[in-house]
Amino acid sequence: MKVLSNAQLGDLRSQYFSSGLGCVSTKFIESGQGSILRDVEGREYIDFAGGIGAMSVGHSHPKIVAAIKSQAEKMTHCCIMINQYPPAIALAEKLCQITPGEFPKKVVLFSSGAEAVENAVKIARYYTKRPAIIVFENAYHGRTLLTMTMTSKMKPYKFGFGPFAPEIYRMPFGDVAGPEKLYDFFVKYVNPEAVAAVVAEPVQGEGGFIAPPPDYFQGLVKICHDNGILFVADEIQSGLGRTGKMFAIEHWGVEPDIMTVGKSLAAGMPLSAVVGKAEIMDCVHPWGLGGTYGGNPVACAAALAFMEVFESENMLGKSIALGKKLHDRFEKWQKKFDLIGEIRGLGAMLGLALVKGPKGEPAAEEAGQLVNYCHENGLIILSCGTYGNVIRTLIPFVITDDQLEKGLAIMEDGLRNISK
Numbered sequence: 001m002k003v004l005s006n007a008q009l010g011d012l013r014s015q016y017f018s019s020g021l022g023c024v025s026t027k028f029i030e031s032g033q034g035s036i037l038r039d040v041e042g043r044e045y046i047d048f049a050g051g052i053g054a055m056s057v058g059h060s061h062p063k064i065v066a067a068i069k070s071q072a073e074k075m076t077h078c079c080i081m082i083n084q085y086p087p088a089i090a091l092a093e094k095l096c097q098i099t100p101g102e103f104p105k106k107v108v109l110f111s112s113g114a115e116a117v118e119n120a121v122k123i124a125r126y127y128t129k130r131p132a133i134i135v136f137e138n139a140y141h142g143r144t145l146l147t148m149t150m151t152s153k154m155k156p157y158k159f160g161f162g163p164f165a166p167e168i169y170r171m172p173f174g175d176v177a178g179p180e181k182l183y184d185f186f187v188k189y190v191n192p193e194a195v196a197a198v199v200a201e202p203v204q205g206e207g208g209f210i211a212p213p214p215d216y217f218q219g220l221v222k223i224c225h226d227n228g229i230l231f232v233a234d235e236i237q238s239g240l241g242r243t244g245k246m247f248a249i250e251h252w253g254v255e256p257d258i259m260t261v262g263k264s265l266a267a268g269m270p271l272s273a274v275v276g277k278a279e280i281m282d283c284v285h286p287w288g289l290g291g292t293y294g295g296n297p298v299a300c301a302a303a304l305a306f307m308e309v310f311e312s313e314n315m316l317g318k319s320i321a322l323g324k325k326l327h328d329r330f331e332k333w334q335k336k337f338d339l340i341g342e343i344r345g346l347g348a349m350l351g352l353a354l355v356k357g358p359k360g361e362p363a364a365e366e367a368g369q370l371v372n373y374c375h376e377n378g379l380i381i382l383s384c385g386t387y388g389n390v391i392r393t394l395i396p397f398v399i400t401d402d403q404l405e406k407g408l409a410i411m412e413d414g415l416r417n418i419s420k
């Protein structure tokens with residue numbers, strides 16, 4: 001294949017790709033290692049975005065690459081609904097062991113996060129024989145019809161794509177009176193007897209890295225269970241060590257009835273999972289769940305290697321240390337830059353909410369400027385938030401101190417530049 005420049009590839013992209021698919025950067029990546037990405041022109045970037053939180057153990061980790069190669073040489077696909085294979089079973093066992101709750105659990109594997117959330121809803125509805133699902137303001141659950149409906153933000157996710165799926169109800173998230181609001185909600189919007197599940201991201205991701213107060217989920221889950229409602233934790237962005245616990249919901253000591261896991265699970269290979277109480281997961285009739293590629297063997301092999309690397313290289317410890325370093329730095333910046341309103345998130349799922357003006361209005365334009373500044377200066381970073389004003393970090397846990405310092409220095413220069 002001919003080697004093309006970023007600009008040439010950009011032209012071809014405009015010609016052949018739907019403009020409905022957005023992209024933060026104009027650069028085309030050729031390779032990656034750890035927390036460094038290299039574009040087709042040989043320029044290197046420090047990666048603070050990690051493929052939207054999918055690369056927590058870093059790009060092309062040698063053990064994961066080896067596992068992918070070895071499985072690909074043996075068998076890439078036979079479909080889990082026709083013939084099964086050992087890596088899927090080993091992975092299901094592992095997922096049941098690492099997720100919170102001492103009760104027996106079971107698993108179904110899928111390809112994307114949205115698919116996992118869709119299936120969690122299907123299972124919850126089947127089990128409870130109830131139609132309604134309660135979700136939250138600022139939630140993000142995916143881009144399929146159902147998960148787009150469950151997602152909160154209109155543009156870019158929902159605008160023009162209606163009509164939406166029925167029986168999705170949305171309540172405020174994470175305020176101190178939060179759990180009790182559910183009672184109010186039952187009076188005003190939906191009967192508790194009609195509600196199959198409350199679906200929540202323990203720490204909201206796309207919606208702005210919002211972590212609810214320390215006693216929030218205990219109260220919420222109690223009200224759910226008192227009313228025969230299942231609690232589903234969408235851990236697709238917050239899970240697998242990102243917040244300093246294996247799963248973010250563990251910060252609240254709550255055991256979800258069903259969980260969704262994705263992103264880092266197979267270190268960049270498309271794989272997601274629904275993990276839940278065995279009794280709930282077994283309610284569906286045979287063949288009611290599935291999909292051609294769900295639990296693909298190469299993805300399962302990558303996930304097993306991810307699990308091995310996670311433990312043997314103390315990824316949780318690395319994540320906790322990274323979270324602390326980020327928090328310390330962000331606190332210093334908060335004193336320095338008026339632009340920084342709040343430090344958001346938990347552990348290494350940390351962001352900065354940018355604000356401006358006497359009322360602290362969301363500074364979305366400035367967040368965009370900061371993202372662009374960073375990209376131009378060799379740091380890949382993302383914004384998020386309902387108002388687009390939160391700069392978030394989803395840094396590979398394997399980042400070296402030197403790379404982290406360089407990345408933070410670019411961010412700080414950017415903040416200084418924009419604050420002028």
Ligand code: PMP
Pocket residue numbers: 052112113114115117140141142143201205206234235236237238262263
């Ligand atoms: N749920 C959450 C909490 C997410 O952050 C995402 C992806 N950002 C999804 C679901 C959807 O995952 P996917 O893009 O793999 O479909």
